[in-house]
Amino acid sequence: MVDACDIVVVGAGPAGLAAAEAAASQGKRVVLIDSQPRAGGQVWRHDVLHGQPRVATDAIRDVAGNANVTCLEGTQVVAVEPGRLLLQDAQRGFHLAYGALVLATGARELLLPFPGWTLPGVTGAGGLQALAKQGWPLRGKRVLIAGSGPLLLAAAATAQRHGAHVVGIHEQAGASAVHRFAAGLWRWPAKLAQAARLRLELARVPYRTGSIVTAAEGEHGVSGARVRGRQGDERIACDLLAVGYGLLPQVELAQLLGCALEPEGAHARVQVGPWQATSQPRVFAAGEACGIGGLDCARVEGRIAGLAAAGAPVPPTLVQRRDRARAFAASLREHFTVRDDVRGLANGDTTICRCEDVPLGAVRPHADTREAKLATRCGMGACQGRICGSALAELGHGPRGGTRPPLFPVRLATLGEPVLSSVSDTRGYTS
């Protein structure tokens, strides 16, 4: 039974799990919350057929078995006030007070519009991987994977393990950029080994560089993709089309808390000091929210943030490991930069805001995303601009606007919740 909570960690991926473990090791009472039904985040998402990697089950067991840590899965942060969060799960809404906060909110995929991208069967690349792990039926399906970055290989491997026939991987970056990236991987031996394993597993899958999906075609769902590559244009038949242009930090909660952000390409990341402190007192951030850095980076930053949030000293070796892992992130960004022609795929009729069905042509005349929102409803739907706002930022229409509560669509009853100061209170609370 937990009577009070010293530290709340938001996000139970590699960074959040490491932060919770580190803070709990200092004797702090920690609450770890995640909107997904199970801990692990995206990279360690539980696979209904293949479970989780050993390193993930170890990390989750360490936290779940720790008497100082309470895990609240299936729980979403919907609003913040000084010193407390408003949370919602499938049943109820409740407040949770904290002494310090660690934001490990991770990343989402950069999904860019192209003609036909709203057809059923068109997903993100990471999106397809997540759906496959949830049990989405892939056996015998022809899957085409496109976009940019190493996630394409991971998504293809997962799809194949679930019985899909991966008809091709189309990387937008040119051959020379991909080769330079691969040639530099020796500096991160674990990444090199992972890349080699994936290439071996996908040995029979065509991998093309300098190749982009220009349109999805189909009547009621996707039946093929238009692909433009070095050999010209072609149509490739497929049952599922998974396109993702890499990852971007999820900073909405940090933004709501008033944490300073800094640019990450056309997007934003949380600004942190050497010990993962944000610009706001008692608020720390770790992992992808601080810039896309990958698994190793997230784990070491989570550990630093957990120790710092607990007021414990941070060993200099951890800071060195973090800086080394961050260098990998820089290499990723450099070699998988989105090409200009990808930004030009959507035409005036292409839907940009999928929630409100706003075409790109309706948004273009407006000076910024705020004006476009007021005039066209672009970004006013359920996803709150997470998809279209990030896409518009990448397309050069200016940065996403500020974040306002609620962070996610919320049930009305949640907003009327009484103040509860402890997790044990919330457990006893039924209505």
Place this chain on the structure above:
Amino acid sequence: MKMSTVRLTVNGRRVHVPAGISVAAAIALVGEPFRRSVTGESRAPLCGMGVCFECRVRIDGVAQQRACQRVVNPGMRVETDG
């Protein structure tokens, strides 16, 4: 190893699906449509991680639930507007 199954209803159809899968996966598995957009287009999940809201459905009478964020439960009633 034989997977255990869960019985639920999707748009009134009684179906059996493997235990542990998401509601989104269950809807796809039984071949039901997901959602219609505000202008009437068919839509289906995009992000798979609770961000895009394309998979939202009614679960046990509660509207606007993201099907990718929920694991199937015995007796669950799922309704889509597709």
